[in-house]
Amino acid sequence: GAVVSQHPSRVICKSGTSVKIECRSLDFQATTMFWYRQFPKQSLMLMATSNEGSKATYEQGVEKDKFLINHASLTLSTLTVTSAHPEDSSFYICSARLPPGGADGYTFGSGTRLTVV
Amino acid sequence: DAKTTQPPSMDCAEGRAANLPCNHSTISGNEYVYWYRQIHSQGPQYIIHGLKNNETNEMASLIITEDRKSSTLILPHATLRDTAVYYCIVRLGRYQGTSYGKLTFGQGTILTVHP
Numbered sequence: 001g002a003v004v005s006q007h008p009s010r011v012i013c014k015s016g017t018s019v020k021i022e023c024r025s026l027d028f029q030a031t032t033m034f035w036y037r038q039f040p041k042q043s044l045m046l047m048a049t050s051n052e053g054s055k056a057t058y059e060q061g062v063e064k065d066k067f068l069i070n071h072a073s074l075t076l077s078t079l080t081v082t083s084a085h086p087e088d089s090s091f092y093i094c095s096a097r098l099p100p101g102g103a104d105g106y107t108f109g110s111g112t113r114l115t116v117v
Numbered sequence: 118d119a120k121t122t123q124p125p126s127m128d129c130a131e132g133r134a135a136n137l138p139c140n141h142s143t144i145s146g147n148e149y150v151y152w153y154r155q156i157h158s159q160g161p162q163y164i165i166h167g168l169k170n171n172e173t174n175e176m177a178s179l180i181i182t183e184d185r186k187s188s189t190l191i192l193p194h195a196t197l198r199d200t201a202v203y204y205c206i207v208r209l210g211r212y213q214g215t216s217y218g219k220l221t222f223g224q225g226t227i228l229t230v231h232p
Contacts, residue, residue: 006118007159028179035219042162043204043222043223043225044155045222046219046220046221055200091158093160093161095160095161095220106220107163108160108162109160110159110160111160112157
């Protein structure tokens with residue numbers, strides 16, 4: 001089935017530095033990808049929608065200058081957390097919209113646990 | 118997308134059926150009921166979806182009431198590995214054009230399967 005590979009699975013960074021998270025569709029082309037954030041014991045919250053070759057659409061309250069999203073190819077979307085602070089520590093998950101065919105419209109990456117110290 | 122209501126938590130004995138309810142009283146005629154689950158520290162996993170008829174696959178069964186205002190996900194023989202958060206989401210189906218939009222997750226039901 002369609003697989004989305006997300007890396008790294010875990011990252012620890014110092015406060016003030018930037019961290020890049022990659023999300024790759026391995027056997028299909030993903031024109032649309034979604035980025036979610038999940039705090040402990042909470043549900044997934046959609047941060048932004050990225051479309052290949054165009055600017056990402058951010059949800060209300062999400063700082064686009066802090067969470068930079070690039071979707072330069074049909075198989076790769078990246079999320080860069082800039083000038084990270086401890087409150088950015090969270091579980092980040094990407095999702096790709098599947099092309100026609102198959103059981104469902106979305107597949108998810110395995111997530112990235114970001115810890116900012 | 119229509120809002121859903123699920124119990125915050127449920128318990129189930131290993132080997133027994135787990136029945137997870139979901140209310141979606143504002144569902145519209147062209148919206149499907151989707152179920153996903155999230156095992157701790159992993160991305161969500163698709164389970165099953167349906168429109169009107171009951172559905173079954175290798176993972177679970179989905180029972181949708183005739184008025185479509187509620188549904189039940191059934192895991193017929195729960196195992197310890199089924200312990201997860203289960204999300205019921207109502208949305209447009211994937212073949213309804215490119216506007217079927219994003220997934221909005223509620224709080225879900227924490228299912229704990231115990232020995």
